Amino acid sequence: MSTRAMLRRLGDLRVPAIGFGSMTITQLPGYDVERGRRTVHAALDAGIRLFDTADVYGPAGGGDGVNELALIDALRSWPGSLDDVIVATKGGHTRFPETDTWWVDGSHKHLRKACIASIGRLGLDPLPLYHHHRPDPRLPYEESILALRALWEEGLVMRVGISNVDVGQIDTAHQILGDTLVSVQNEYSPACRTAEAEIRACEERGLAFLSWAPFGGMRHAKTLGGAASPFEEISTRRGISVHRVALAWQLHRSPVVIPIPGASRPESVVDSFAATELNLDPDELAALDPAQLSRKETRS
Numbered sequence: 001m002s003t004r005a006m007l008r009r010l011g012d013l014r015v016p017a018i019g020f021g022s023m024t025i026t027q028l029p030g031y032d033v034e035r036g037r038r039t040v041h042a043a044l045d046a047g048i049r050l051f052d053t054a055d056v057y058g059p060a061g062g063g064d065g066v067n068e069l070a071l072i073d074a075l076r077s078w079p080g081s082l083d084d085v086i087v088a089t090k091g092g093h094t095r096f097p098e099t100d101t102w103w104v105d106g107s108h109k110h111l112r113k114a115c116i117a118s119i120g121r122l123g124l125d126p127l128p129l130y131h132h133h134r135p136d137p138r139l140p141y142e143e144s145i146l147a148l149r150a151l152w153e154e155g156l157v158m159r160v161g162i163s164n165v166d167v168g169q170i171d172t173a174h175q176i177l178g179d180t181l182v183s184v185q186n187e188y189s190p191a192c193r194t195a196e197a198e199i200r201a202c203e204e205r206g207l208a209f210l211s212w213a214p215f216g217g218m219r220h221a222k223t224l225g226g227a228a229s230p231f232e233e234i235s236t237r238r239g240i241s242v243h244r245v246a247l248a249w250q251l252h253r254s255p256v257v258i259p260i261p262g263a264s265r266p267e268s269v270v271d272s273f274a275a276t277e278l279n280l281d282p283d284e285l286a287a288l289d290p291a292q293l294s295r296k297e298t299r300s
Helices: 033-046 066-076 108-122 141-153 167-180 196-205 230-238 242-253 266-277 282-288 290-299
Strands: 007-010 013-016 050-052 086-091 093-096 101-104 129-132 160-163 181-187 208-212 257-259
Touching (some): 007 257, 066 086, 086 108, 108 141, 141 160, 160 167, 181 196, 196 208, 230 282, 242 266, 242 282
Parallel strands (some): 160 181, 181 208
Antiparallel strands (some): 093 101
C-alpha cells in the first residue's frame, strides 16, 4: 500500500488518502500563527492535497472566516505549486461571537451569502468543494440541497458535499445533485463507529467519505484506545503512534474513506500521513474490528 497507490476518488479527482482538518490550527485562543503555517507546510511537504476548513472555525469570539484566512495564508506562503491542492470549506453553521453559541441556517439566502463570503476570503472562485455543514431542523432537507444545487448552477462551486447526515439524507442529496455531489463528511473514529451505514451508502453511490475527528476529537486524541485497547497494543508492538494505527485502520475499512485528521504541530501531520504506508495484517484488522471481519465473511 504505497503512497503512490494510495489515491482515492473525490468526484472527478483523485487525492491522497489522508487529508488535513485545519480547524486545529486556530481553534484555541492565542493560537500560534507561525506554528500553524509550519504545520500546513509540513502537510504539503508530506503529500497531503485535501484541506478542510469552514467559515465558523476559529477561537471563541473570533468571528467568521478566521480559519479560512489562516489556512489560505499558510497555503500561499508555501514555496511549491498549489495546482493540485483542493480546499474544501463549509457553510450552513452559524456562530454568535458574543455568547459563542452555535446554530444552523440551511436557507438559500444564508448559504449563498456564506458561500460568496468564503470565496472572498479564500480567493477561490469557484470554490473547489463546498460542504453543507449540518442539516437545519427547521427546513425540509430538500430545501438546503436545492440551495446547494443553485450555487453550482450559478458557478459559485465546482463540487458539493454534505456533512453530519444519515443515509436518507444522502439519498435525497444524491437524487437532487447527481454527480455534483462528491462527498459525505461525518464523524468516524475507533470510539465512534456509528457511521457504518453511511460508509456503505457512499460505497454504493461512488462518494468519498471524509471522516472528521478520526481520533475521537481534541478531548480524546491523547487517550485514543486506552492502555489495554488493541490499537494501543498494535502501536506498542510496532513502535509507532496509536494515531497512525487508527488512520491505517480507517484506510483498510473502505476504499472510499479519506480521514481528515487535524494537527497543530508539524510532527503530528507527518505522522498522520505515514498511515498511508502502514499495512495492517488480517490478525490485526480482526483485533481492531472483529465485527467488520464478520461482515466480510458473510458477504463472501
